[in-house]
Amino acid sequence: xxxxxxxxxxxxxxxxxxAEELRRLFETVPDELVPQGKPxxxxxxxxxxxxxxxxxxxVAAAGYRAAAQGGKPDAAIIFGTNHTGYGGEIxxxxxxxxxxxxxxVPVEVELLRAVAELPGVxxxxxxxMREHSVEVQLPFIQYLFNGVPIVPAVVLTHDARLIREFxxxxxxxxxxxxxxxxxxxxxSHYEPHETAVEKDRAALERILELDLEGFLHVVRERxxxxxxxxAIGILVAAAQALGLEPVLISYRTSGEVSGYxxxxxxxxxxxxxxxxxxx
Numbered sequence: 001x002x003x004x005x006x007x008x009x010x011x012x013x014x015x016x017x018x019a020e021e022l023r024r025l026f027e028t029v030p031d032e033l034v035p036q037g038k039p040x041x042x043x044x045x046x047x048x049x050x051x052x053x054x055x056x057x058x059v060a061a062a063g064y065r066a067a068a069q070g071g072k073p074d075a076a077i078i079f080g081t082n083h084t085g086y087g088g089e090i091x092x093x094x095x096x097x098x099x100x101x102x103x104x105v106p107v108e109v110e111l112l113r114a115v116a117e118l119p120g121v122x123x124x125x126x127x128x129m130r131e132h133s134v135e136v137q138l139p140f141i142q143y144l145f146n147g148v149p150i151v152p153a154v155v156l157t158h159d160a161r162l163i164r165e166f167x168x169x170x171x172x173x174x175x176x177x178x179x180x181x182x183x184x185x186x187x188s189h190y191e192p193h194e195t196a197v198e199k200d201r202a203a204l205e206r207i208l209e210l211d212l213e214g215f216l217h218v219v220r221e222r223x224x225x226x227x228x229x230x231a232i233g234i235l236v237a238a239a240q241a242l243g244l245e246p247v248l249i250s251y252r253t254s255g256e257v258s259g260y261x262x263x264x265x266x267x268x269x270x271x272x273x274x275x276x277x278x279x
Contacts, residue, residue, distance in 0.1 A: 063269030080133030185228025
């Protein structure tokens with residue numbers, strides 16, 4: 001079992017308070033958000049933030065609200081940020097379930113094994129022990145679709161060749177299946193509000209054009225402190241191969257919540273959808 005590392009800090013630590021917080025963020029209950037009995041029929045991707053719910057929760061909820069309209073996924077592959085440095089360019093854990101205050105989240109073992117065979121992937125449990133970027137996504141998924149299994153991963157690489165090589169294999173695994181591909185990333189860190197918005201807009205323009213190399217270039221040239229560059233890159237490359245169309249659902253900075261605009265963090269929700277998903 002992988003036990004919660006940031007329950008009670010990034011999000012509420014008890015079942016009751018977490019459920020109430022999610023209800024507040026979504027502004028409704030799951031039965032009013034989710035098309036009942038509708039399965040997701042094709043892959044759906046999205047970029048979502050992973051900060052504390054106080055700051056980024058409304059942006060994340062907006063992304064999940066849009067994604068839920070496509071129907072219940074068979075599984076969710078979550079590409080988080082590797083904040084710890086443990087592991088390799090792309091790292092996965094073992095098959096043990098994850099725990100949140102809302103209960104257990106199973107791992108899709110066969111899909112995990114298949115992802116573990118893709119280029120650049122290593123297994124290292126230490127990369128996940130204190131890592132929050134995957135964990136903070138789980139209560140949102142549980143609130144909408146309890147029981148959906150996950151494949152957790154964290155990404156270090158910014159290398160376009162490896163990203164494309166990995167994404168090619170990923171596409172073969174998810175094509176024609178109702179699987180969510182989540183890139184868990186915040187955008188600019190600790191910049192003045194106006195600077196963060198301007199830099200993030202430049203990165204989002206490349207993302208919305210499905211321009212992997214352009215995205216990596218602008219991040220490097222403009223020194224944009226996006227923490228999940230590799231995770232976003234994998235999703236952009238996979239979306240291009242799958243024919244998914246990106247749309248910006250929400251963007252804001254922490255300064256719009258706290259009122260402190262001298263040093264902010266940027267948050268974006270971007271949905272990558274096919275023509276038949278209904279989202």
